[in-house]
Every structure is written in structure tokens, then in C-alpha cells.
Amino acid sequence: xxxxxxxxxxxPVQVKLVLLGEAAVGKSSVVMRFxxxxxxxxxxxxxxxxxxxxxxxxxxxxxxxxxxxxxxxxRFHSLAPMYYRNAQxxxxxxxxxxxxxxEKAKSWVKELQRQANPNIVIALxxxxxxxxxxxxxxxAAPAGEEAEDxxxxxxxxxxxxxxxxxxxxxxxEGESLRQVPKDEAAAYAQEAGLLFAETSAKTGEGVVEVxxxxxxxxxxxxxxxxxxxxxxxxxxxAQARPNVTLQEGQQPAGGKACNC
Amino acid sequence: xxxxxxxxxxxxxxxxxxxxxxEHEEIDWDFWGEIMADYEHVARTKAKxxxxxxxxxxxxxxxxxxxxxxxxxxxxxxxxxxAELLKESxxxxxSILRDLGRTFPNHEYFQDVQxxxxxxxxxxxxxxxxxxxxxxxxxxxxxxxxxxxxxMPDEEAFCVLIRxxxxxxxRGHFLPEMPGLQLRLYQFDRLVEELLPLLHQHFxxxxxxxxxxxxxxxxxxxxxxxxxxxxxxxxxxxxATGIEAIFGFAIxxxxxxxxxxxSLKFDQILDYMKTGLFDTYKVYESPVSPSERPPTRYRxxxxxxxxxxxxxxxxxxxxxxxxxxxxLRQQNKHLVEMDxxxxxxxxxxxxxxxxxxxLAQLNTEHCDLVKQFVMIKLEKEEMESELVKYKMLYAETMxxxxxxxxxxxxxxxxxxxx
Ligand SMILES: Nc1nc2c(ncn2[C@@H]2O[C@H](COP(=O)(O)OP(=O)(O)OP(=O)(O)O)[C@@H](O)[C@H]2O)c(=O)[nH]1
Ligand SMILES: [Mg+2]
Numbered sequence: 258x259x260x261x262x263x264x265x266x267x268x269p270v271q272v273k274l275v276l277l278g279e280a281a282v283g284k285s286s287v288v289m290r291f292x293x294x295x296x297x298x299x300x301x302x303x304x305x306x307x308x309x310x311x312x313x314x315x316x317x318x319x320x321x322x323x324x325x326x327x328x329x330x331x332r333f334h335s336l337a338p339m340y341y342r343n344a345q346x347x348x349x350x351x352x353x354x355x356x357x358x359x360e361k362a363k364s365w366v367k368e369l370q371r372q373a374n375p376n377i378v379i380a381l382x383x384x385x386x387x388x389x390x391x392x393x394x395x396x397a398a399p400a401g402e403e404a405e406d407x408x409x410x411x412x413x414x415x416x417x418x419x420x421x422x423x424x425x426x427x428x429x430e431g432e433s434l435r436q437v438p439k440d441e442a443a444a445y446a447q448e449a450g451l452l453f454a455e456t457s458a459k460t461g462e463g464v465v466e467v468x469x470x471x472x473x474x475x476x477x478x479x480x481x482x483x484x485x486x487x488x489x490x491x492x493x494x495a496q497a498r499p500n501v502t503l504q505e506g507q508q509p510a511g512g513k514a515c516n517c
Numbered sequence: 518x519x520x521x522x523x524x525x526x527x528x529x530x531x532x533x534x535x536x537x538x539x540e541h542e543e544i545d546w547d548f549w550g551e552i553m554a555d556y557e558h559v560a561r562t563k564a565k566x567x568x569x570x571x572x573x574x575x576x577x578x579x580x581x582x583x584x585x586x587x588x589x590x591x592x593x594x595x596x597x598x599x600a601e602l603l604k605e606s607x608x609x610x611x612s613i614l615r616d617l618g619r620t621f622p623n624h625e626y627f628q629d630v631q632x633x634x635x636x637x638x639x640x641x642x643x644x645x646x647x648x649x650x651x652x653x654x655x656x657x658x659x660x661x662x663x664x665x666x667x668x669m670p671d672e673e674a675f676c677v678l679i680r681x682x683x684x685x686x687x688r689g690h691f692l693p694e695m696p697g698l699q700l701r702l703y704q705f706d707r708l709v710e711e712l713l714p715l716l717h718q719h720f721x722x723x724x725x726x727x728x729x730x731x732x733x734x735x736x737x738x739x740x741x742x743x744x745x746x747x748x749x750x751x752x753x754x755x756x757a758t759g760i761e762a763i764f765g766f767a768i769x770x771x772x773x774x775x776x777x778x779x780s781l782k783f784d785q786i787l788d789y790m791k792t793g794l795f796d797t798y799k800v801y802e803s804p805v806s807p808s809e810r811p812p813t814r815y816r817x818x819x820x821x822x823x824x825x826x827x828x829x830x831x832x833x834x835x836x837x838x839x840x841x842x843x844x845l846r847q848q849n850k851h852l853v854e855m856d857x858x859x860x861x862x863x864x865x866x867x868x869x870x871x872x873x874x875x876l877a878q879l880n881t882e883h884c885d886l887v888k889q890f891v892m893i894k895l896e897k898e899e900m901e902s903e904l905v906k907y908k909m910l911y912a913e914t915m916x917x918x919x920x921x922x923x924x925x926x927x928x929x930x931x932x933x934x935x
Contacts, residue, residue: 302656
């Protein structure tokens with residue numbers, strides 16, 4: 258704590274974040290859940306882009322996300338570089354009930370890795386999780402292959418998320434709507450070096466966690482140093498990013514991690 | 518003929534109802550009747566009066582018809598085309614359907630998934646995507662169509678949409694790459710710089726770009742989230758004077774809010790653009806009873822007047838357009854230059870690579886030769902030493918030979934002397 262003298266706790270670190278992904282996958286809804294803890298069934302398409310901010314408390318640090326929520330339709334693609342050019346983080350969203358949206362997400366990731374800030378932290382987010390969890394759809398879930406998939410999902414999910422989701426999940430998923438298997442997307446994310454999560458903007462599941470996980474991976478010292486023209490960087494500051502400490506301090510109730 | 522009667526009937530009904538409602542807002546119903554009867558004639562002979570009447574706002578019930586008259590959109594052939602297109606299916610159907618419930622989601626007319634509002638919206642947008650495949654479907658377009666549909670039946674909305682796209686030059690907003698929008702954003706930037714220099718400077722310092730807030734104004738002709746009474750008034754003026762009217766309204770909004778905007782920071786500015794701009798036109802009525810809040814009303818007349826006060830001349834717009842063209846040309850030239858340089862670079866790289874590989878080859882060849890040379894040298898040395906050996910052997914043999922010969926001579930001589 259003593260060293261935080263020149264990294265004031267009260268002055269939040271600004272983190273520029275951009276949301277990308279196919280139209281109607283739920284980018285604006287995810288942001289609205291994060292910023293206002295709210296959801297609306299019929300959301301207007303984003304025309305151009307929308308800007309929002311939200312603070313996120315992490316241990317002794319406060320981040321302030323400056324979020325650009327972009328339009329999903331291909332026609333607006335040419336405007337996107339302006340929004341991701343200086344971004345330190347990106348959330349690339351797809352819709353788990355729409356296979357094509359993952360392909361679009363992959364192409365965004367590729368573009369980011371080629372064109373954006375080389376240190377950018379990217380999270381791949383499969384949204385609309387509630388649609389494959391509805392009890393009504395559970396009856397329609399076919400057995401056999403699908404059941405195996407579910408087991409695989411559990412196996413991959415346990416180590417990473419075990420601490421954060423103390424509630425036993427109703428794994429009676431209505432998998433019939435699902436078009437993107439969780440393990441397939443997770444494997445891709447791992448391979449491409451991305452954070453990964455499935456969320457529901459509707460129920461709020463997993464949304465805040467995405468932003469806290471990103472916050473943990475952001476090289477804060479780096480940003481501080483660069484925004485202050487280098488004067489703020491202490492010896493070894495860049496390496497001192499206390500990744501491990503943050504993990505230890507992780508709160509079991511994910512919803513509390515961000516101070517909304 | 519029937520349509521005409523229907524119009525007349527509707528006109529009379531509205532006339533009576535309205536007269537009771539707006540006693541204070543003198544609407545010249547006789548004049549509007551004249552306009553409805555023969556728009557062309559009125560436009561030719563009483564242009565000034567007409568434009569004043571439109572500035573005061575077209576009466577709601579006549580609005581759709583007047584829009585059609587102003588844009589000269591009535592076209593039976595086109596309505597037939599529309600009817601035909603309804604039977605076809607469009608490659609954009611999925612995208613259009615996806616956005617149906619997301620257009621004016623808070624407006625009663627468009628809320629019902631099975632309702633006539635969404636059905637008409639789908640039909641017009643889908644038909645247009647077939648009619649103009651180069652544009653196809655673009656987000657933002659349904660908002661314009663929805664504003665039309667709130668004032669006229671779908672086949673007429675289709676015809677007006679086509680007028681808007683072509684004659685009013687809205688089409689460039691929706692083409693891939695949106696060239697028309699880019700141009701108008703540039704013109705708008707320059708207008709802000711010219712007319713509101715303080716605000717321009719403030720925006721530059723704060724990093725606010727017009728594309729961040731203005732794209733959605735222009736793409737939806739302000740219908741995205743602004744109060745509908747205001748939106749319709751904007752449409753009135755666009756139909757009457759042309760698409761350039763959007764500049765007047767956009768500048769007026771900034772000008773009216775300039776003091777507030779000057780005091781705000783980047784994120785506050787963008788937030789205010791979404792939510793606060795129209796506050797200055799709000800009518801604050803004291804509630805009749807605490808439980809019953811009257812619907813928010815806006816001083817739309819003032820808004821229109823303010824927009825008309827903005828001095829945007831065709832000359833300015835043309836100048837800025839020329840600047841933009843030049844900018845694009847420069848950019849293109851730059852791109853071409855970059856491209857040629859890149860090509861040259863690639864060529865040189867390839868050359869370097871071949872040279873490198875031939876150098877490598879030469880090197881290995883050289884190595885081989887050196888090796889060979891060394892080997893030969895070694896061989897030569899070996900041979901030389903062998904030669905020396907032979908030479909010595911020869912010498913020895915010679916010596917031995919000589920010895921043998923001399924000893925035999927001696928024995929011969931001694932034999933003879935005996
Ligand atoms: N069931 C369900 N619906 C969702 C979820 N997230 C978003 N939606 C719905 O999906 C539609 C699109 O959501 P948006 O948030 O506007 O999507 P977007 O990605 O911002 O779309 P564009 O702005 O057009 O690119 C809306 O009707 C939302 O209500 C979710 O988690 N579950
Ligand atoms: Mg959106």
C-alpha cells in the first residue's frame with residue numbers, strides 16, 4: 258500500500274475498451290448490463306457507435322472503463338478502426354445460438370491482432386446463454402451426443418470457474434438452440450490467447466466477470482507510465498503487475514467484484 | 518378519384534377536430550385545402566406563403582400526403598413494382614427481420630410482432646432491398662421508413678423512400694462504405710468550424726468527432742431517438758427544401774446548446790448529445806395533478822425557426838464538397854503512391870532474396886573450391902614427399918648399381934693380371 262503514493266487510489270486508471278461482433282449478438286445489451294445492470298428485450302441497433310463509461314473496483318485499484326460499443330452490421334466496418342485503434346481491451350461478442358457469429362468474431366480477433374495495439378487484452382464472449390438454459394427447452398434437448406458435449410463442458414469449466422460460481426448450475430440446458438459448443442469456442446480462445454466466457458445479458462450471468470477478468474489482465478503500470486509520460490513508472494514497475502495477488506484476492510461472489 | 522374523395526373527407530374531419538384543439542395556433546385551413554387541391558399551382562404562384570406554412574408545421578393528418586406532393590412521389594407504376602417485389606424473397610430478409618422489433622421499440626404502432634406496423638416495415642424495407650440491390654439493406658434505413666409509415670400507407674411509403682434515396686440523394690448514406698455520409702460529415706465538420714468556432718475548438722481539444730454523434734442523426738434523418746414531433750418537423754423541411762436541411766438542424770442543436778457543451782468533457786458531451794439536446798425546447802407545464810404527468814411537449818416551431826436562422830449557403834457546401842474531393846484525391850494519390858512503393862519494395866526484396874541465395878550458393882561453391890584446393894595441396898605434398906622418397910630410392914639404387922659394377926670390374930682386372 259505504501260507504494261501507491263504516486264498511483265493514487267482515488268484517481269481511477271482509464272482503460273479504453275471496444276466491443277466488436279456481428280449485428281444483434283448483444284453487444285449493447287452486455288454493456289447495458291455492465292453499466293446500468295439493466296436489460297431490454299428490444300434494443301435499437303447501434304448506429305455508428307455509442308460511448309459509455311463504468312468504474313470497476315479491483316483490490317486497491319479503481320479502473321474506469323471508457324467503452325465504445327460499435328455497430329455490428331458489415332457496412333459500418335470501415336468505421337471500426339477509429340474505435341479500436343487506441344483500445345487497451347476488446348470484448349468480441351458472438352451469439353451461442355448462431356454459428357456464423359463465431360466466424361465473424363474470429364475475423365474480428367484476427368483484425369485486432371493484426372491492426373490494434375499489440376498489448377490489447379481481448380476477451381471472447383459467447384452471449385445469450387439464457388436461451389440454452391430455459392427449462393421449457395430442456396425437454397426438447399436431445400440425448401446422446403449432446404449429453405456428451407455437456408459433460409465436456411463441465412470438465413473444461415470446472416477448474417477455471419469453480420471458485421466463482423458456488424451455485425450449482427442447472428445443467429438441464431436446452432442445448433437444442435445452441436449452435437456453438439462451449440468447448441469449441443474455449444479451445445479457439447485458448448489457442449488465440451484470449452480470455453473466454455459465456456454470458457447472458459438478459460440474466461446478467463457472467464457479464465461483470467468478463468470485465469473484472471479483463472481488468473486483472475490489463476498492464477496497469479504500463480498505462481499509468483504511458484499516460485504520465487513515463488514519470489510514473491517505478492523501477493520494475495512493469496513486471497510488478499501483481500497478477501498472483503489479484504488471484505488470491507479474488508472474491509468468490511463474482512457479482513461483487515466490480516463496483517457498479 | 519376515390520383517393521381524392523377520401524382525402525377531402527379526411528381533411529374536413531381533421532379540420533374540424535383541429536380547429537377545436539388549436540384555437541391559438543392559427544392554421545390557415547383554407548390555404549392547406551388549396552394546397553391539397555393543386556399543389557403544383559400553389560407552389561408556382563404562392564411559393565413564399567407555402568414555405569411559411571410548411572415552416573409552421575404541416576397539420577399531422579395531412580402530413581403524409583403533403584410529403585408525397587412535395588417529393589412528387591405518386592407513381593402507379595412504382596406501386597405496381599412494389600406489389601410484385603412483395604412476392605419475391607430477398608437475401609437480406611434475415612437481417613431485416615432481426616432488426617424489425619428493434620425499430621421504434623417504444624412506439625405502440627411497431628411493438629406488436631404480429632402487428633401491421635412491423636409487417637409494413639418489413640415489406641417496404643425488403644422491397645427496397647430488392648429494388649436497389651447495390652444498397653440492399655442497411656441498418657438505420659428502417660427508422661426512416663418507420664417515420665414515413667406513421668404518416669402513409671406502405672406502397673406510398675415505398676415510393677417516397679425511392680424519391681428520398683434518389684432525388685434527395687439519401688442513397689449515398691446507405692451504400693457500402695457510405696460515401697455520401699462521409700462527405701456530409703466532412704461538410705458538417707467544416708460548418709461547425711466556420712459557424713461555431715469556439716465549440717469546434719472545444720471538440721477538437723476533447724477529441725469529439727462528428728462521426729461519434731452525427732452519423733446516427735444523418736443516417737436516420739434524426740429519427741433514431743429524438744422526439745417524434747420534432748422528427749416530423751425536420752422531415753417537413755427536408756421534403757420542402759432538400760436534404761441539405763439536415764445541416765441547419767444539426768447546427769441549430771449545437772448552437773442552442775453551445776454554452777452547456779462548452780462546459781462539458783468528452784464523455785459528458787457524448788452523453789449529452791444522446792439525452793440532453795432537446796431539453797432546451799421542452800415545454801414545462803405545471804402538472805394538472807401530481808399523479809397525472811402531461812406528455813412532454815416541445816417548442817417545435819422554435820426549433821424550425823432556429824434551423825432556418827443558420828446560415829448554410831450552397832456555396833459553402835459546394836466549397837467543402839470540393840475540399841473533400843481534393844482530400845480524397847490526395848488520400849488516393851497517397852494510397853497509390855504507397856502501393857507503388859510497396860510494389861517496388863516487394864520487387865527489391867525479391868531481388869535481395871535472389872542475390873542472397875546466389876551469394877549463398879557462391880559461398881558454398883567457394884567453400885568447396887577451398888576444400889578441393891586444400892585437398893589437392895595435401896595430395897601434392899604427399900606426392901612430393903613420395904617423389905622425394907622415390908628419388909632417394911633411385912639414388913640408392915644407382916649407388917648400389919655403381920658399386921656392383923666397380924667391384925665386378927676389379928675382379929675382372931685382377932683375373933686379367935694373373
Ligand atoms: N435472450 C437473450 N437476448 C439477448 C441477450 N442479449 C441481447 N439480447 C437481445 O438481442 C437483441 C440484440 O441485442 P443488442 O444488444 O442490441 O445487440 P448488438 O450486438 O448491440 O446489435 P447491433 O447494435 O445491431 O450490432 C436485442 O433484442 C436483445 O434484447 C441475451 O443475453 N439473451
Ligand atoms: Mg448495439
